[in-house]
Amino acid sequence: MQAVGDTPDGAAAGGSIDFVISQRELPHATTVLAVEGDLDLASAPSLKWALADLQSTGKHNVVVDLSKVGFIDSTALGVLVGAQRAMDKGVRLAIACAEENVLRIFELTGLDGMFEIVPTLEDALGYVQGSATAAG
Amino acid sequence: MARRSASLRFPAPPTCLALALAILGCVLPAAAPAGAAAKQQKSTAGEARSGAPAGAGADQPAAAKATAQSEGETKHDAQAQRQAERQAAQAQRDAERNAAQAQRQADQAQRQAAQGQRQVERQAQQAQRQAERVQRRADRAAQQLTRTSGGQAQADAPGAQTAARGKAQRERERELRRRQRELRREREPRHETRKQREAREAREKTLGSGSGDSGAVSQPAAAVAATAPAPAAAAAPSAAGSSTGASNASGTSTRRASARRAAARQRHARRAGSTGTPLVAALPIGAGQAAAGTPVPARTHKATATRPSHRVAAKPSQLVTTVTRIIGVIPTALWLVIGALGLLAAMFAVSSRVAARRARRLARQREELLEDVGLLQAALLPELPARLGPVGTSAAYRPASGPAAGGDFYDVFGLESGSLAVIVGDVSGHGRDALPHTTLVRFTLRAYLEAGLSPRETLRAAAPVLERQLGGSFATVVIAAYDPRERRLTYACAGHPHPLLTGLDEDAAIIACSAPPIGAGRRTGTRQTVVSIPGAAAVCFYTDGVVEARTEGELFGTSRLARALDGLPAHASAAELLDRVAELTERRPDDMAACLLDIAGPEGAEQAPFIESEELELDAQELQRPRPRRFLAAAGVADAEADAILAQARGAVALQGSVLLQVRPGAEGATATIIQDNLAPLRARAIARSQEVAL
Numbered sequence: 001m002q003a004v005g006d007t008p009d010g011a012a013a014g015g016s017i018d019f020v021i022s023q024r025e026l027p028h029a030t031t032v033l034a035v036e037g038d039l040d041l042a043s044a045p046s047l048k049w050a051l052a053d054l055q056s057t058g059k060h061n062v063v064v065d066l067s068k069v070g071f072i073d074s075t076a077l078g079v080l081v082g083a084q085r086a087m088d089k090g091v092r093l094a095i096a097c098a099e100e101n102v103l104r105i106f107e108l109t110g111l112d113g114m115f116e117i118v119p120t121l122e123d124a125l126g127y128v129q130g131s132a133t134a135a136g
Numbered sequence: 137m138a139r140r141s142a143s144l145r146f147p148a149p150p151t152c153l154a155l156a157l158a159i160l161g162c163v164l165p166a167a168a169p170a171g172a173a174a175k176q177q178k179s180t181a182g183e184a185r186s187g188a189p190a191g192a193g194a195d196q197p198a199a200a201k202a203t204a205q206s207e208g209e210t211k212h213d214a215q216a217q218r219q220a221e222r223q224a225a226q227a228q229r230d231a232e233r234n235a236a237q238a239q240r241q242a243d244q245a246q247r248q249a250a251q252g253q254r255q256v257e258r259q260a261q262q263a264q265r266q267a268e269r270v271q272r273r274a275d276r277a278a279q280q281l282t283r284t285s286g287g288q289a290q291a292d293a294p295g296a297q298t299a300a301r302g303k304a305q306r307e308r309e310r311e312l313r314r315r316q317r318e319l320r321r322e323r324e325p326r327h328e329t330r331k332q333r334e335a336r337e338a339r340e341k342t343l344g345s346g347s348g349d350s351g352a353v354s355q356p357a358a359a360v361a362a363t364a365p366a367p368a369a370a371a372a373p374s375a376a377g378s379s380t381g382a383s384n385a386s387g388t389s390t391r392r393a394s395a396r397r398a399a400a401r402q403r404h405a406r407r408a409g410s411t412g413t414p415l416v417a418a419l420p421i422g423a424g425q426a427a428a429g430t431p432v433p434a435r436t437h438k439a440t441a442t443r444p445s446h447r448v449a450a451k452p453s454q455l456v457t458t459v460t461r462i463i464g465v466i467p468t469a470l471w472l473v474i475g476a477l478g479l480l481a482a483m484f485a486v487s488s489r490v491a492a493r494r495a496r497r498l499a500r501q502r503e504e505l506l507e508d509v510g511l512l513q514a515a516l517l518p519e520l521p522a523r524l525g526p527v528g529t530s531a532a533y534r535p536a537s538g539p540a541a542g543g544d545f546y547d548v549f550g551l552e553s554g555s556l557a558v559i560v561g562d563v564s565g566h567g568r569d570a571l572p573h574t575t576l577v578r579f580t581l582r583a584y585l586e587a588g589l590s591p592r593e594t595l596r597a598a599a600p601v602l603e604r605q606l607g608g609s610f611a612t613v614v615i616a617a618y619d620p621r622e623r624r625l626t627y628a629c630a631g632h633p634h635p636l637l638t639g640l641d642e643d644a645a646i647i648a649c650s651a652p653p654i655g656a657g658r659r660t661g662t663r664q665t666v667v668s669i670p671g672a673a674a675v676c677f678y679t680d681g682v683v684e685a686r687t688e689g690e691l692f693g694t695s696r697l698a699r700a701l702d703g704l705p706a707h708a709s710a711a712e713l714l715d716r717v718a719e720l721t722e723r724r725p726d727d728m729a730a731c732l733l734d735i736a737g738p739e740g741a742e743q744a745p746f747i748e749s750e751e752l753e754l755d756a757q758e759l760q761r762p763r764p765r766r767f768l769a770a771a772g773v774a775d776a777e778a779d780a781i782l783a784q785a786r787g788a789v790a791l792q793g794s795v796l797l798q799v800r801p802g803a804e805g806a807t808a809t810i811i812q813d814n815l816a817p818l819r820a821r822a823i824a825r826s827q828e829v830a831l
Binding site for chain 1: 562564608610612629630631632633647648649650651652653655656658660662663680684691725726758761763
């Protein structure tokens with residue numbers, strides 16, 4: 001579980017709050033996308049491209065870490081929905097989030113049932129890598 | 137329309153223009169000769185005449201002056217001389233007037249002549265040759281006169297013989313008259329208009345009377361003035377001012393003068409090439425010594441103009457003659473008017489063409505814009521009646537300025553059951569691409585509602601249909617039906633915020649187990665809420681753009697919106713609500729849409745709305761997850777009762793594939809029941825059919 005890479009993938013001046021996505025490659029073909037800032041209309045495209053890149057490179061378990069996200073709007077939810085639907089069979093997407101506002105938005109929109117949303121990054125990694133070991 | 141008028145308008149000016157140009161084109165070459173035709177005779181004649189008198193005219197005053205200086209001068213002679221001088225001055229003034237008139241005529245001829253440069257040059261050459269002939273003739277006449285007058289040659293010398301001078305004068309006069317007659321016969325006009333003929337006759341009459349009345353000295357000048365004003369003007373000064381007057385000198389001076397004239401002719405000829413001033417021929421007469429340069433222009437024109445008339449005469453054509461006559465009587469003012477009209481026609485033609493093109497372009501753009509606007513209006517802004525039954529309705533839409541514009545939609549309409557239906561939604565994606573999806577979702581949902589399904593059943597039935605057509609997009613939507621008799625509002629959300637009701641806590645509705653959006657790949661239409669509205673209340677449906685507006689760096693949020701709704705005056709409209717939101721926020725990154733139902737309360741009823749029931753549809757997969765338990769907990773169902781109801785639900789799901797769980801909150805605890813819905817039997821049949829196929 002060591003960080004293979006830590007590369008700032010994109011930064012978008014989305015409104016008043018700075019927005020950063022960092023990408024880390026982990027064993028078992030797992031990639032963590034850590035998002036900081038608000039996921040809104042302005043920043044959602046960056047997340048979309050990052051997810052699209054991962055999916056184009058082959059089978060990847062993906063953990064989207066929203067621990068440092070204060071707000072997520074319908075556009076960003078749409079990006080996550082699209083990513084979830086495009087996931088290959090045998091790989092998993094998990095969301096690590098403990099922020100009340102974000103959890104409430106997931107709940108309110110009925111998408112909490114669509115994703116595996118867990119409180120911590122460790123829980124998320126355990127979920128996706130458990131699937132990987134099961135598949136392997 | 138614009139095109140037709142343009143095509144009608146357009147040809148007219150060019151036609152006018154072409155007509156005008158055609159007239160100008162065919163006329164001007166002919167006009168130059170024609171206009172000047174009549175003048176030609178007088179001018180050439182005048183030249184010849186003036187040439188002759190010039191020498192004499194120069195002599196005479198000089199002689200008179202010499203006589204005045206002589207000692208033996210008689211009083212009678214002095215008087216005669218003064219009279220002669222006065223007459224000469226008079227003649228000079230007349231000549232100047234005539235010259236001015238001739239100048240005007242010549243200017244006209246010049247303008248016409250400018251049109252036919254080459255022709256003018258030929259004319260100039262001919263005129264030059266003729267002028268030289270005339271000049272030679274004039275020189276001869278002058279020499280002859282000098283010889284005959286004899287003593288006149290010594291006019292300068294004091295003490296000249298008066299008697300001899302009188303005789304010489306008489307002889308000179310006779311000779312002059314004879315020569316004038318000859319020249320007139322020679323130049324007898326062949327094609328002169330009536331007007332011109334009259335003018336000539338008048339001039340001849342003047343000449344005759346002038347010579348008859350005036351003294352011998354004035355006569356030549358008068359004659360010159362009458363026949364050829366310009367030369368006269370030249371001649372008169374020269375006569376008056378010339379102190380040389382000696383005919384002996386005239387031989388050399390004439391030669392010099394003719395050399396100058398030749399040079400001037402060449403200059404004029406060149407200038408005529410460029411400016412159309414064919415002044416050349418003018419000079420012939422030069423009126424003797426002094427005049428070569430001065431008053432020439434007027435005369436020149438005439439001389440030049442002369443030539444064409446000969447040509448026309450040589451090839452008489454009925455058409456040309458007719459046109460020439462017509463042209464001849466058209467005054468300058470009319471020419472100017474014709475020119476101005478032609479110019480106007482050309483301007484109108486150009487401007488109408490430009491205007492027509494611009495009109496077509498604008499019409500095209502307008503059509504495109506109207507198409508876009510019409511699309512937007514049809515998709516987003518249906519016209520709402522101010523009231524539907526007992527309920528006041530209003531809706532408002534504020535598109536975001538920027539790339540996020542578009543995607544929100546709403547609709548409010550009456551149902552056959554007497555209920556009032558509301559649809560408010562937001563399609564993912566923005567701009568033009570979202571518009572077709574908004575209409576698709578709105579009308580599909582409306583159709584199911586009008587077919588009699590409840591809001592939840594509508595979503596349940598329509599979502600799979602819509603998902604296949606949304607092409608990856610998804611839509612959040614809230615559907616509501618208000619039954620005014622029951623005073624009951626039933627609504628179902630799919631990934632969309634719950635409506636707000638005045639008097640009802642915004643957290644009252646259970647958000648656990650909310651249904652996902654249409655097109656998210658998940659079963660939706662799984663939730664429904666029934667609210668009882670016993671008293672007056674306002675119900676606010678909105679899109680997430682409203683609560684996602686930013687104020688002081690934060691989201692506007694549901695709580696602020698609820699407060700803003702409560703703060704509105706009674707019977708306020710959705711537009712007023714959005715205006716209030718706009719006042720309270722600095723940034724609105726997404727579309728804002730809102731729909732308000734203004735529900736009046738019965739007399740004396742001040743009771744606040746309350747939630748009557750919450751419904752959740754569960755399938756086997758969902759029953760395995762912890763969500764249903766959260767839902768029951770949020771509704772206030774005790775754990776023990778929750779376990780019991782979930783166990784009962786699993787049993788029902790095994791039979792029907794899904795089960796509908798209903799929770800009724802109450803003062804002494806919520807009650808949960810499993811109820812049948814309309815769709816359950818349908819689903820059971822579908823499941824049975826698929827099993828048959830599988831078998």
